[in-house]
Amino acid sequence: MNNMMFGKYIPIDSFIHRLDPRLKIGSLLLLLIAVFFDAGFLGYALLGIFVIIMALLSHIKVSQILKAIKPMLFMMAFLMIFNLLFIQQGNLLVSIGFIKIYDQAVLQTLYIFIRLILIIVMTTILTATTKPLDLTLGIEHLLSPFKRIGFPTHEVAMMISIALRFIPTLLEETQRIMKAQASRGVEFSEGSLKEKILSIVSLIIPLFISAFQRAEDLANAMESRNYNPEAKRTRYKQLIWKISDTISFACVIMICSVLVIMSFVL
Amino acid sequence: MSITFKEVEHTYSVDTPFAYHALKGVNLDIKKGSMTALIGHTGSGKSTLIQHINALLLPTSGQVQIEDVLITATDKPSSLKSLRKKAGLVFQFPEYQLFEETILKDIIFGPKNFGVSEEEAIKIAKDMIQLVGLDESYLERSPFDLSGGQKRRIAIAGILAMNPDILILDEPTAGLDPQGAKEMLQLFKKVNQEGKTVVLVSHDMNQVLEYCDDVVVMNHGRVEKHVTVAELFKETEYLTSLSIDLPIITSFILELNKNGFHIDPSIKDINVLVQEIGGQLNE
Ligand SMILES: Nc1ncnc2c1ncn2[C@@H]1O[C@H](COP(=O)(O)OP(=O)(O)O)[C@@H](O)[C@H]1O
Ligand SMILES: [Mg+2]
Numbered sequence: 001m002n003n004m005m006f007g008k009y010i011p012i013d014s015f016i017h018r019l020d021p022r023l024k025i026g027s028l029l030l031l032l033i034a035v036f037f038d039a040g041f042l043g044y045a046l047l048g049i050f051v052i053i054m055a056l057l058s059h060i061k062v063s064q065i066l067k068a069i070k071p072m073l074f075m076m077a078f079l080m081i082f083n084l085l086f087i088q089q090g091n092l093l094v095s096i097g098f099i100k101i102y103d104q105a106v107l108q109t110l111y112i113f114i115r116l117i118l119i120i121v122m123t124t125i126l127t128a129t130t131k132p133l134d135l136t137l138g139i140e141h142l143l144s145p146f147k148r149i150g151f152p153t154h155e156v157a158m159m160i161s162i163a164l165r166f167i168p169t170l171l172e173e174t175q176r177i178m179k180a181q182a183s184r185g186v187e188f189s190e191g192s193l194k195e196k197i198l199s200i201v202s203l204i205i206p207l208f209i210s211a212f213q214r215a216e217d218l219a220n221a222m223e224s225r226n227y228n229p230e231a232k233r234t235r236y237k238q239l240i241w242k243i244s245d246t247i248s249f250a251c252v253i254m255i256c257s258v259l260v261i262m263s264f265v266l
Numbered sequence: 267m268s269i270t271f272k273e274v275e276h277t278y279s280v281d282t283p284f285a286y287h288a289l290k291g292v293n294l295d296i297k298k299g300s301m302t303a304l305i306g307h308t309g310s311g312k313s314t315l316i317q318h319i320n321a322l323l324l325p326t327s328g329q330v331q332i333e334d335v336l337i338t339a340t341d342k343p344s345s346l347k348s349l350r351k352k353a354g355l356v357f358q359f360p361e362y363q364l365f366e367e368t369i370l371k372d373i374i375f376g377p378k379n380f381g382v383s384e385e386e387a388i389k390i391a392k393d394m395i396q397l398v399g400l401d402e403s404y405l406e407r408s409p410f411d412l413s414g415g416q417k418r419r420i421a422i423a424g425i426l427a428m429n430p431d432i433l434i435l436d437e438p439t440a441g442l443d444p445q446g447a448k449e450m451l452q453l454f455k456k457v458n459q460e461g462k463t464v465v466l467v468s469h470d471m472n473q474v475l476e477y478c479d480d481v482v483v484m485n486h487g488r489v490e491k492h493v494t495v496a497e498l499f500k501e502t503e504y505l506t507s508l509s510i511d512l513p514i515i516t517s518f519i520l521e522l523n524k525n526g527f528h529i530d531p532s533i534k535d536i537n538v539l540v541q542e543i544g545g546q547l548n549e
Binding site for chain 2: 012063177179180183184187202205206
Protein backbone atom coordinates (compact mmCIF):
# COMPACT_ATOMS: atom_id res chain seq x y z
CA MET A 1 0.00 0.00 0.00
CA ASN A 2 2.83 2.29 0.93
CA ASN A 3 4.52 2.03 -2.43
CA MET A 4 1.52 1.99 -4.70
CA MET A 5 2.95 2.76 -8.13
CA PHE A 6 0.08 2.11 -10.50
CA GLY A 7 -1.29 5.29 -12.02
CA LYS A 8 1.14 7.60 -10.28
CA TYR A 9 2.83 10.48 -12.10
CA ILE A 10 6.61 10.48 -11.77
CA PRO A 11 7.92 14.03 -11.85
CA ILE A 12 11.07 13.74 -13.93
CA ASP A 13 11.95 14.98 -17.40
CA SER A 14 12.22 12.74 -20.44
CA PHE A 15 11.42 12.57 -24.13
CA ILE A 16 8.14 10.82 -23.38
CA HIS A 17 7.26 13.28 -20.62
CA ARG A 18 7.50 16.12 -23.12
CA LEU A 19 5.23 14.57 -25.75
CA ASP A 20 1.75 15.95 -26.29
CA PRO A 21 -0.84 14.28 -24.03
CA ARG A 22 -3.24 13.91 -26.97
CA LEU A 23 -0.59 11.91 -28.79
CA LYS A 24 0.10 9.74 -25.77
CA ILE A 25 -3.56 8.96 -25.13
CA GLY A 26 -4.30 8.35 -28.80
CA SER A 27 -1.26 6.11 -29.14
CA LEU A 28 -2.21 4.13 -26.08
CA LEU A 29 -5.68 3.53 -27.52
CA LEU A 30 -4.26 2.35 -30.85
CA LEU A 31 -1.71 0.13 -29.15
CA LEU A 32 -4.34 -1.35 -26.85
CA ILE A 33 -6.35 -2.32 -29.90
CA ALA A 34 -3.24 -3.69 -31.63
CA VAL A 35 -2.49 -5.87 -28.61
CA PHE A 36 -5.65 -7.82 -29.27
CA PHE A 37 -4.80 -8.67 -32.87
CA ASP A 38 -3.32 -12.13 -32.81
CA ALA A 39 0.00 -11.56 -34.54
CA GLY A 40 1.72 -14.58 -33.02
CA PHE A 41 4.77 -14.56 -30.83
CA LEU A 42 6.72 -12.67 -33.46
CA GLY A 43 4.19 -9.86 -33.31
CA TYR A 44 4.32 -9.73 -29.52
CA ALA A 45 8.11 -9.76 -29.63
CA LEU A 46 7.95 -6.73 -31.92
CA LEU A 47 5.47 -4.93 -29.70
CA GLY A 48 7.47 -5.94 -26.62
CA ILE A 49 10.61 -4.37 -28.05
CA PHE A 50 8.67 -1.22 -28.91
CA VAL A 51 7.29 -1.00 -25.36
CA ILE A 52 10.76 -1.53 -23.89
CA ILE A 53 12.11 1.31 -26.04
CA MET A 54 9.27 3.56 -24.82
CA ALA A 55 10.02 2.60 -21.22
CA LEU A 56 13.70 3.40 -21.71
CA LEU A 57 12.90 6.74 -23.31
CA SER A 58 10.64 7.62 -20.37
CA HIS A 59 13.47 7.16 -17.81
CA ILE A 60 11.19 5.19 -15.51
CA LYS A 61 13.07 2.72 -13.36
CA VAL A 62 12.46 -0.98 -13.94
CA SER A 63 11.69 -1.36 -10.24
CA GLN A 64 8.87 1.16 -10.59
CA ILE A 65 7.35 -0.72 -13.52
CA LEU A 66 7.57 -3.96 -11.56
CA LYS A 67 5.79 -2.27 -8.68
CA ALA A 68 2.96 -1.34 -11.04
CA ILE A 69 2.64 -4.95 -12.15
CA LYS A 70 2.76 -6.43 -8.67
CA PRO A 71 -0.74 -5.52 -7.44
CA MET A 72 -2.17 -7.03 -10.64
CA LEU A 73 -0.42 -10.37 -10.21
CA PHE A 74 -3.17 -11.88 -8.11
CA MET A 75 -5.85 -11.09 -10.64
CA MET A 76 -3.62 -12.32 -13.45
CA ALA A 77 -2.92 -15.59 -11.70
CA PHE A 78 -6.64 -16.06 -11.19
CA LEU A 79 -7.42 -15.44 -14.86
CA MET A 80 -4.63 -17.70 -16.02
CA ILE A 81 -5.63 -20.63 -13.84
CA PHE A 82 -9.18 -20.42 -15.14
CA ASN A 83 -7.96 -20.36 -18.70
CA LEU A 84 -5.65 -23.29 -18.19
CA LEU A 85 -8.44 -25.39 -16.74
CA PHE A 86 -11.36 -24.44 -18.95
CA ILE A 87 -9.97 -24.26 -22.46
CA GLN A 88 -10.28 -27.77 -23.80
CA GLN A 89 -8.85 -27.68 -27.30
CA GLY A 90 -5.86 -29.29 -28.96
CA ASN A 91 -3.86 -32.17 -27.56
CA LEU A 92 -4.11 -33.31 -23.98
CA LEU A 93 -0.86 -32.51 -22.17
CA VAL A 94 -1.48 -33.36 -18.52
CA SER A 95 -4.29 -35.18 -16.84
CA ILE A 96 -4.50 -35.49 -13.06
CA GLY A 97 -7.89 -36.68 -11.91
CA PHE A 98 -10.47 -34.23 -13.24
CA ILE A 99 -7.78 -31.68 -14.11
CA LYS A 100 -6.99 -31.80 -17.80
CA ILE A 101 -4.62 -29.37 -19.45
CA TYR A 102 -4.47 -29.01 -23.23
CA ASP A 103 -1.69 -27.51 -25.32
CA GLN A 104 -4.04 -24.89 -26.78
CA ALA A 105 -4.91 -23.81 -23.24
CA VAL A 106 -1.23 -23.30 -22.42
CA LEU A 107 -0.74 -21.29 -25.58
CA GLN A 108 -3.83 -19.12 -24.99
CA THR A 109 -2.87 -18.54 -21.39
CA LEU A 110 0.59 -17.47 -22.40
CA TYR A 111 -0.98 -15.01 -24.85
CA ILE A 112 -3.19 -13.60 -22.14
CA PHE A 113 -0.25 -13.22 -19.82
CA ILE A 114 1.76 -11.35 -22.45
CA ARG A 115 -1.18 -9.14 -23.36
CA LEU A 116 -1.90 -8.19 -19.77
CA ILE A 117 1.73 -7.37 -19.05
CA LEU A 118 1.94 -5.23 -22.19
CA ILE A 119 -1.28 -3.41 -21.31
CA ILE A 120 -0.17 -2.68 -17.75
CA VAL A 121 3.27 -1.49 -18.79
CA MET A 122 1.92 0.75 -21.55
CA THR A 123 -0.71 2.27 -19.29
CA THR A 124 1.88 2.83 -16.58
CA ILE A 125 4.12 4.63 -19.06
CA LEU A 126 1.24 6.94 -19.94
CA THR A 127 0.25 7.78 -16.37
CA ALA A 128 3.82 8.00 -15.13
CA THR A 129 4.84 10.48 -17.80
CA THR A 130 1.70 12.62 -18.00
CA LYS A 131 0.48 14.95 -15.27
CA PRO A 132 -3.12 14.18 -14.33
CA LEU A 133 -4.17 17.65 -15.45
CA ASP A 134 -2.56 17.21 -18.86
CA LEU A 135 -4.20 13.84 -19.12
CA THR A 136 -7.64 15.35 -18.65
CA LEU A 137 -6.84 18.20 -20.96
CA GLY A 138 -5.82 15.66 -23.60
CA ILE A 139 -8.99 13.64 -23.08
CA GLU A 140 -11.11 16.76 -23.34
CA HIS A 141 -9.44 17.71 -26.61
CA LEU A 142 -9.83 14.24 -28.04
CA LEU A 143 -13.50 14.17 -27.09
CA SER A 144 -14.25 17.64 -28.42
CA PRO A 145 -15.53 16.42 -31.84
CA PHE A 146 -18.38 14.70 -29.98
CA LYS A 147 -19.51 18.01 -28.51
CA ARG A 148 -21.51 18.65 -31.63
CA ILE A 149 -23.74 15.67 -31.01
CA GLY A 150 -24.42 16.91 -27.50
CA PHE A 151 -21.83 14.89 -25.63
CA PRO A 152 -20.94 16.67 -22.34
CA THR A 153 -17.22 16.80 -23.04
CA HIS A 154 -16.30 19.30 -20.38
CA GLU A 155 -18.33 17.59 -17.68
CA VAL A 156 -16.76 14.24 -18.45
CA ALA A 157 -13.29 15.78 -18.42
CA MET A 158 -14.07 17.51 -15.12
CA MET A 159 -15.27 14.23 -13.62
CA ILE A 160 -12.13 12.46 -14.74
CA SER A 161 -9.87 15.17 -13.40
CA ILE A 162 -11.65 15.19 -10.04
CA ALA A 163 -11.37 11.42 -9.86
CA LEU A 164 -7.68 11.54 -10.72
CA ARG A 165 -7.11 14.37 -8.28
CA PHE A 166 -8.56 12.36 -5.42
CA ILE A 167 -6.78 9.07 -6.00
CA PRO A 168 -3.72 10.09 -3.95
CA THR A 169 -5.97 11.61 -1.30
CA LEU A 170 -7.96 8.41 -0.98
CA LEU A 171 -4.78 6.34 -0.84
CA GLU A 172 -3.47 8.58 1.94
CA GLU A 173 -6.78 8.30 3.74
CA THR A 174 -6.71 4.52 3.37
CA GLN A 175 -3.25 4.40 4.88
CA ARG A 176 -4.27 6.66 7.73
CA ILE A 177 -7.32 4.58 8.62
CA MET A 178 -5.37 1.34 8.30
CA LYS A 179 -2.84 2.70 10.76
CA ALA A 180 -5.54 3.89 13.13
CA GLN A 181 -7.21 0.48 13.09
CA ALA A 182 -3.85 -1.29 13.38
CA SER A 183 -3.35 0.73 16.57
CA ARG A 184 -6.58 -0.88 17.80
CA GLY A 185 -5.19 -4.35 17.22
CA VAL A 186 -6.33 -5.05 13.66
CA GLU A 187 -3.91 -7.17 11.65
CA PHE A 188 -4.78 -6.70 8.01
CA SER A 189 -2.66 -9.53 6.67
CA GLU A 190 -3.38 -12.18 9.29
CA GLY A 191 -6.22 -13.94 11.02
CA SER A 192 -9.14 -16.14 10.10
CA LEU A 193 -11.55 -15.30 7.30
CA LYS A 194 -14.00 -13.79 9.79
CA GLU A 195 -11.30 -11.58 11.29
CA LYS A 196 -10.18 -10.56 7.83
CA ILE A 197 -13.69 -9.53 6.85
CA LEU A 198 -14.06 -7.50 10.03
CA SER A 199 -10.74 -5.78 9.43
CA ILE A 200 -11.78 -4.86 5.89
CA VAL A 201 -15.09 -3.52 7.21
CA SER A 202 -13.21 -1.42 9.75
CA LEU A 203 -11.35 0.12 6.82
CA ILE A 204 -14.10 0.45 4.21
CA ILE A 205 -16.76 2.14 6.33
CA PRO A 206 -14.63 5.04 7.56
CA LEU A 207 -13.19 5.37 4.06
CA PHE A 208 -16.62 5.68 2.46
CA ILE A 209 -17.84 8.09 5.10
CA SER A 210 -14.93 10.41 4.58
CA ALA A 211 -15.13 10.09 0.78
CA PHE A 212 -18.80 11.12 0.80
CA GLN A 213 -17.99 13.92 3.19
CA ARG A 214 -15.26 15.13 0.85
CA ALA A 215 -17.55 14.90 -2.16
CA GLU A 216 -20.14 17.01 -0.42
CA ASP A 217 -17.56 19.58 0.70
CA LEU A 218 -16.16 19.82 -2.80
CA ALA A 219 -19.60 20.20 -4.36
CA ASN A 220 -20.46 22.94 -1.90
CA ALA A 221 -17.17 24.70 -2.48
CA MET A 222 -17.68 24.64 -6.25
CA GLU A 223 -21.26 25.74 -6.02
CA SER A 224 -20.49 28.59 -3.65
CA ARG A 225 -18.04 29.86 -6.27
CA ASN A 226 -20.79 29.69 -8.85
CA TYR A 227 -19.29 26.88 -10.91
CA ASN A 228 -21.28 26.32 -14.07
CA PRO A 229 -20.33 23.27 -16.11
CA GLU A 230 -21.86 24.71 -19.25
CA ALA A 231 -19.98 27.99 -19.17
CA LYS A 232 -17.59 28.69 -22.00
CA ARG A 233 -14.01 28.41 -20.85
CA THR A 234 -10.63 29.60 -21.92
CA ARG A 235 -7.42 27.82 -21.01
CA TYR A 236 -4.19 29.09 -19.57
CA LYS A 237 -2.43 25.96 -20.69
CA GLN A 238 -2.39 25.41 -24.46
CA LEU A 239 -1.43 22.15 -26.06
CA ILE A 240 1.14 22.59 -28.81
CA TRP A 241 1.71 19.83 -31.33
CA LYS A 242 5.42 19.52 -32.15
CA ILE A 243 7.38 17.74 -34.87
CA SER A 244 8.50 15.13 -32.36
CA ASP A 245 4.81 14.35 -31.77
CA THR A 246 4.18 13.82 -35.48
CA ILE A 247 7.19 11.53 -35.79
CA SER A 248 6.21 9.56 -32.70
CA PHE A 249 2.68 9.18 -33.96
CA ALA A 250 3.98 7.91 -37.31
CA CYS A 251 6.01 5.26 -35.44
CA VAL A 252 2.95 4.14 -33.48
CA ILE A 253 0.82 3.90 -36.62
CA MET A 254 3.56 1.92 -38.33
CA ILE A 255 3.84 -0.58 -35.49
CA CYS A 256 0.08 -0.99 -35.27
CA SER A 257 -0.28 -1.50 -39.02
CA VAL A 258 2.50 -4.07 -39.05
CA LEU A 259 0.78 -5.96 -36.23
CA VAL A 260 -2.60 -5.89 -37.94
CA ILE A 261 -1.12 -7.01 -41.27
CA MET A 262 0.82 -9.78 -39.54
CA SER A 263 -2.31 -11.00 -37.81
CA PHE A 264 -4.03 -11.45 -41.18
CA VAL A 265 -1.06 -12.85 -43.06
CA LEU A 266 0.13 -15.34 -40.46
CA MET B 267 13.48 4.32 30.72
CA SER B 268 10.30 3.39 29.05
CA ILE B 269 10.73 4.74 25.49
CA THR B 270 14.20 5.00 23.97
CA PHE B 271 15.20 6.13 20.49
CA LYS B 272 18.81 5.57 19.35
CA GLU B 273 20.05 7.28 16.17
CA VAL B 274 16.68 6.78 14.53
CA GLU B 275 16.37 7.79 10.89
CA HIS B 276 13.19 7.58 8.88
CA THR B 277 12.85 8.11 5.15
CA TYR B 278 9.43 7.86 3.50
CA SER B 279 9.19 6.13 0.10
CA VAL B 280 12.85 5.07 0.04
CA ASP B 281 14.32 4.66 -3.46
CA THR B 282 11.63 6.57 -5.29
CA PRO B 283 11.60 10.14 -6.57
CA PHE B 284 9.21 10.87 -3.67
CA ALA B 285 11.73 9.93 -0.95
CA TYR B 286 11.53 12.23 2.06
CA HIS B 287 13.96 12.20 4.97
CA ALA B 288 11.57 12.86 7.87
CA LEU B 289 13.60 11.87 10.95
CA LYS B 290 17.30 12.62 11.24
CA GLY B 291 19.40 10.96 13.93
CA VAL B 292 16.79 11.07 16.67
CA ASN B 293 18.00 10.22 20.19
CA LEU B 294 15.41 10.32 22.90
CA ASP B 295 14.61 8.90 26.34
CA ILE B 296 11.10 9.35 27.57
CA LYS B 297 10.76 8.58 31.26
CA LYS B 298 8.29 6.00 32.45
CA GLY B 299 5.31 7.65 34.06
CA SER B 300 6.07 11.11 32.71
CA MET B 301 3.74 13.37 30.78
CA THR B 302 5.87 14.56 27.89
CA ALA B 303 4.87 17.15 25.33
CA LEU B 304 6.13 16.94 21.76
CA ILE B 305 6.18 20.32 20.07
CA GLY B 306 7.48 21.75 16.79
CA HIS B 307 6.29 23.17 13.50
CA THR B 308 3.94 21.37 11.15
CA GLY B 309 6.12 19.03 9.11
CA SER B 310 8.86 18.81 11.72
CA GLY B 311 8.32 15.06 12.09
CA LYS B 312 6.20 14.76 15.25
CA SER B 313 3.63 12.39 13.78
CA THR B 314 6.38 10.36 12.14
CA LEU B 315 8.20 10.03 15.44
CA ILE B 316 5.24 8.86 17.48
CA GLN B 317 4.28 6.22 14.92
CA HIS B 318 7.58 4.52 15.72
CA ILE B 319 6.48 3.98 19.30
CA ASN B 320 3.92 1.33 18.35
CA ALA B 321 5.81 0.15 15.25
CA LEU B 322 3.35 1.48 12.69
CA LEU B 323 6.50 2.82 11.10
CA LEU B 324 9.84 1.06 11.32
CA PRO B 325 13.06 3.08 11.50
CA THR B 326 15.05 3.19 8.25
CA SER B 327 18.07 2.83 10.52
CA GLY B 328 18.75 3.03 14.25
CA GLN B 329 16.63 1.45 16.95
CA VAL B 330 13.60 2.07 19.10
CA GLN B 331 13.14 0.35 22.44
CA ILE B 332 9.78 0.23 24.15
CA GLU B 333 10.42 -1.35 27.55
CA ASP B 334 11.56 -4.88 26.61
CA VAL B 335 10.60 -4.70 22.92
CA LEU B 336 13.29 -3.74 20.43
CA ILE B 337 12.34 -2.33 17.02
CA THR B 338 14.91 -1.91 14.26
CA ALA B 339 14.81 -1.56 10.48
CA THR B 340 15.13 -5.28 9.85
CA ASP B 341 13.54 -7.11 12.73
CA LYS B 342 9.95 -6.35 13.39
CA PRO B 343 9.06 -7.32 16.92
CA SER B 344 7.69 -10.86 16.80
CA SER B 345 4.53 -9.81 18.51
CA LEU B 346 3.27 -6.54 17.09
CA LYS B 347 0.00 -7.05 18.86
CA SER B 348 1.38 -6.93 22.37
CA LEU B 349 3.29 -3.77 21.46
CA ARG B 350 0.17 -2.14 20.01
CA LYS B 351 -1.62 -2.96 23.24
CA LYS B 352 1.20 -1.58 25.35
CA ALA B 353 1.36 1.71 23.41
CA GLY B 354 -2.06 3.11 22.54
CA LEU B 355 -1.91 5.72 19.80
CA VAL B 356 -4.66 8.26 19.22
CA PHE B 357 -4.27 9.77 15.77
CA GLN B 358 -5.07 13.31 14.82
CA PHE B 359 -8.82 13.55 14.12
CA PRO B 360 -9.44 10.04 15.49
CA GLU B 361 -13.18 10.46 14.91
CA TYR B 362 -12.55 9.09 11.40
CA GLN B 363 -11.71 5.64 12.72
CA LEU B 364 -15.22 4.96 14.08
CA PHE B 365 -17.09 2.35 12.07
CA GLU B 366 -19.41 0.23 14.21
CA GLU B 367 -23.19 0.58 14.43
CA THR B 368 -23.16 1.43 18.10
CA ILE B 369 -20.74 3.27 20.30
CA LEU B 370 -20.49 0.26 22.58
CA LYS B 371 -19.33 -1.95 19.73
CA ASP B 372 -16.79 0.62 18.68
CA ILE B 373 -15.28 0.98 22.13
CA ILE B 374 -14.99 -2.76 22.68
CA PHE B 375 -13.45 -3.29 19.23
CA GLY B 376 -9.90 -2.65 20.47
CA PRO B 377 -10.06 -4.69 23.68
CA LYS B 378 -11.65 -7.62 21.82
CA ASN B 379 -8.87 -7.57 19.24
CA PHE B 380 -6.45 -7.93 22.12
CA GLY B 381 -8.27 -10.96 23.47
CA VAL B 382 -10.46 -9.44 26.18
CA SER B 383 -13.76 -11.29 26.56
CA GLU B 384 -16.98 -9.63 25.43
CA GLU B 385 -18.45 -9.24 28.96
CA GLU B 386 -15.21 -7.88 30.33
CA ALA B 387 -14.94 -5.45 27.38
CA ILE B 388 -18.49 -4.20 27.92
CA LYS B 389 -17.69 -3.53 31.55
CA ILE B 390 -14.63 -1.56 30.51
CA ALA B 391 -16.67 0.37 27.92
CA LYS B 392 -19.13 1.48 30.61
CA ASP B 393 -16.26 2.86 32.67
CA MET B 394 -14.58 4.50 29.72
CA ILE B 395 -17.61 6.32 28.40
CA GLN B 396 -17.98 8.00 31.78
CA LEU B 397 -14.28 8.71 31.97
CA VAL B 398 -14.48 10.70 28.75
CA GLY B 399 -17.43 12.66 30.09
CA LEU B 400 -20.45 11.04 28.42
CA ASP B 401 -23.07 8.89 30.11
CA GLU B 402 -23.97 5.24 29.61
CA SER B 403 -27.08 6.03 27.56
CA TYR B 404 -24.75 6.86 24.68
CA LEU B 405 -23.51 3.28 24.41
CA GLU B 406 -26.45 2.11 22.30
CA ARG B 407 -26.41 5.10 19.97
CA SER B 408 -24.74 5.27 16.58
CA PRO B 409 -21.38 7.02 16.67
CA PHE B 410 -22.27 8.84 13.46
CA ASP B 411 -25.07 10.88 15.05
CA LEU B 412 -22.72 12.66 17.42
CA SER B 413 -21.00 16.02 17.15
CA GLY B 414 -17.34 16.14 16.16
CA GLY B 415 -16.16 16.67 19.72
CA GLN B 416 -18.28 13.80 21.04
CA LYS B 417 -17.02 11.49 18.30
CA ARG B 418 -13.50 12.31 19.37
CA ARG B 419 -14.29 11.39 22.96
CA ILE B 420 -15.61 8.04 21.77
CA ALA B 421 -12.48 7.41 19.71
CA ILE B 422 -10.30 8.22 22.70
CA ALA B 423 -12.42 5.97 24.90
CA GLY B 424 -11.79 3.23 22.35
CA ILE B 425 -8.04 3.55 22.86
CA LEU B 426 -8.22 3.96 26.65
CA ALA B 427 -10.33 0.80 26.77
CA MET B 428 -7.28 -1.15 25.58
CA ASN B 429 -5.65 -0.13 28.86
CA PRO B 430 -2.29 0.79 27.33
CA ASP B 431 0.77 1.49 29.49
CA ILE B 432 1.75 4.31 27.18
CA LEU B 433 -0.79 6.73 25.78
CA ILE B 434 0.27 8.69 22.70
CA LEU B 435 -1.90 11.56 21.52
CA ASP B 436 -1.41 13.37 18.22
CA GLU B 437 -2.86 16.88 18.55
CA PRO B 438 -5.90 15.58 20.44
CA THR B 439 -7.47 18.98 20.98
CA ALA B 440 -7.17 20.37 17.44
CA GLY B 441 -10.53 21.81 16.50
CA LEU B 442 -12.15 21.39 19.93
CA ASP B 443 -13.78 24.23 21.82
CA PRO B 444 -11.70 25.56 24.76
CA GLN B 445 -13.91 23.90 27.37
CA GLY B 446 -13.77 20.55 25.57
CA ALA B 447 -10.02 20.85 25.16
CA LYS B 448 -9.60 21.55 28.86
CA GLU B 449 -11.66 18.51 29.82
CA MET B 450 -9.64 16.32 27.48
CA LEU B 451 -6.36 17.47 29.01
CA GLN B 452 -7.64 16.97 32.54
CA LEU B 453 -8.55 13.45 31.48
CA PHE B 454 -5.06 12.79 30.11
CA LYS B 455 -3.51 14.20 33.27
CA LYS B 456 -5.66 11.86 35.32
CA VAL B 457 -4.60 8.90 33.22
CA ASN B 458 -0.99 10.01 33.69
CA GLN B 459 -1.41 10.25 37.46
CA GLU B 460 -2.68 6.69 37.48
CA GLY B 461 0.82 5.71 36.36
CA LYS B 462 0.68 5.71 32.57
CA THR B 463 3.27 7.38 30.40
CA VAL B 464 1.64 10.06 28.26
CA VAL B 465 3.14 11.55 25.10
CA LEU B 466 1.20 14.57 23.88
CA VAL B 467 1.72 16.32 20.56
CA SER B 468 0.50 19.87 20.97
CA HIS B 469 0.76 23.37 19.54
CA ASP B 470 -0.76 25.03 22.57
CA MET B 471 1.97 26.17 24.96
CA ASN B 472 -0.60 26.94 27.66
CA GLN B 473 -1.48 23.24 27.70
CA VAL B 474 2.18 22.28 27.75
CA LEU B 475 2.88 24.55 30.72
CA GLU B 476 -0.17 23.53 32.70
CA TYR B 477 -0.17 19.77 32.21
CA CYS B 478 3.21 18.45 31.09
CA ASP B 479 6.45 17.62 32.91
CA ASP B 480 8.90 17.44 30.04
CA VAL B 481 9.04 18.87 26.55
CA VAL B 482 10.66 17.53 23.40
CA VAL B 483 11.20 20.16 20.69
CA MET B 484 11.41 18.96 17.11
CA ASN B 485 12.71 20.99 14.21
CA HIS B 486 13.26 19.76 10.64
CA GLY B 487 13.23 16.10 11.64
CA ARG B 488 15.65 16.49 14.55
CA VAL B 489 15.07 16.51 18.28
CA GLU B 490 16.53 19.87 19.27
CA LYS B 491 15.75 19.88 22.95
CA HIS B 492 14.46 17.59 25.63
CA VAL B 493 14.04 19.60 28.83
CA THR B 494 11.59 20.20 31.66
CA VAL B 495 8.74 22.57 31.00
CA ALA B 496 10.16 25.17 33.40
CA GLU B 497 13.50 25.17 31.59
CA LEU B 498 11.92 25.44 28.17
CA PHE B 499 10.01 28.61 28.90
CA LYS B 500 13.13 30.28 30.27
CA GLU B 501 14.59 30.17 26.80
CA THR B 502 12.48 32.93 25.37
CA GLU B 503 14.88 33.80 22.57
CA TYR B 504 15.08 30.22 21.37
CA LEU B 505 11.30 29.95 21.35
CA THR B 506 10.97 33.24 19.50
CA SER B 507 13.44 31.98 16.90
CA LEU B 508 11.10 29.04 16.29
CA SER B 509 8.15 31.47 16.36
CA ILE B 510 6.59 29.52 19.22
CA ASP B 511 4.45 31.74 21.44
CA LEU B 512 5.02 31.69 25.18
CA PRO B 513 2.15 30.62 27.43
CA ILE B 514 -0.04 33.61 28.21
CA ILE B 515 0.82 33.59 31.90
CA THR B 516 4.57 33.41 31.24
CA SER B 517 4.59 36.29 28.78
CA PHE B 518 2.49 38.29 31.23
CA ILE B 519 5.06 37.70 33.98
CA LEU B 520 7.91 38.69 31.68
CA GLU B 521 6.07 41.88 30.78
CA LEU B 522 5.59 42.64 34.52
CA ASN B 523 9.27 41.98 35.21
CA LYS B 524 10.25 44.42 32.47
CA ASN B 525 8.34 47.04 34.41
CA GLY B 526 9.98 46.56 37.76
CA PHE B 527 8.48 43.39 39.22
CA HIS B 528 10.63 40.42 40.26
CA ILE B 529 8.37 37.44 39.73
CA ASP B 530 9.49 33.86 39.13
CA PRO B 531 8.61 33.21 35.43
CA SER B 532 7.98 29.52 36.06
CA ILE B 533 4.74 30.20 37.94
CA LYS B 534 1.95 28.21 36.31
CA ASP B 535 -1.00 29.00 38.50
CA ILE B 536 -2.99 32.21 38.20
CA ASN B 537 -3.77 32.33 41.94
CA VAL B 538 -0.11 32.02 42.88
CA LEU B 539 0.64 34.82 40.45
CA VAL B 540 -2.04 37.07 41.91
CA GLN B 541 -0.63 36.58 45.41
CA GLU B 542 2.87 37.25 44.19
CA ILE B 543 1.81 40.49 42.50
CA GLY B 544 -0.15 41.50 45.58
CA GLY B 545 2.83 40.83 47.82
CA GLN B 546 5.18 42.86 45.67
CA LEU B 547 2.72 45.76 45.40
CA ASN B 548 2.51 45.97 49.18
CA GLU B 549 6.27 46.15 49.58
N1 LIG C 1 3.36 8.99 4.11
C1 LIG C 1 4.25 9.96 3.82
N2 LIG C 1 4.96 9.92 2.68
C2 LIG C 1 5.87 10.87 2.39
N3 LIG C 1 6.15 11.92 3.18
C3 LIG C 1 5.48 12.03 4.33
C4 LIG C 1 4.50 11.06 4.72
N4 LIG C 1 4.00 11.44 5.91
C5 LIG C 1 4.63 12.57 6.25
N5 LIG C 1 5.53 12.94 5.31
C6 LIG C 1 6.41 14.12 5.34
O1 LIG C 1 7.25 14.02 6.47
C7 LIG C 1 7.38 15.28 7.10
C8 LIG C 1 7.03 15.16 8.56
O2 LIG C 1 5.65 14.90 8.66
P1 LIG C 1 4.91 14.70 10.05
O3 LIG C 1 5.67 13.71 10.84
O4 LIG C 1 3.49 14.40 9.74
O5 LIG C 1 5.06 16.14 10.69
P2 LIG C 1 4.25 16.82 11.88
O6 LIG C 1 3.39 15.79 12.52
O7 LIG C 1 5.30 17.36 12.78
O8 LIG C 1 3.46 17.92 11.25
C9 LIG C 1 6.48 16.24 6.35
O9 LIG C 1 7.27 17.07 5.54
C10 LIG C 1 5.59 15.37 5.52
O10 LIG C 1 5.33 15.98 4.28
MG1 LIG D 1 1.30 15.72 12.63
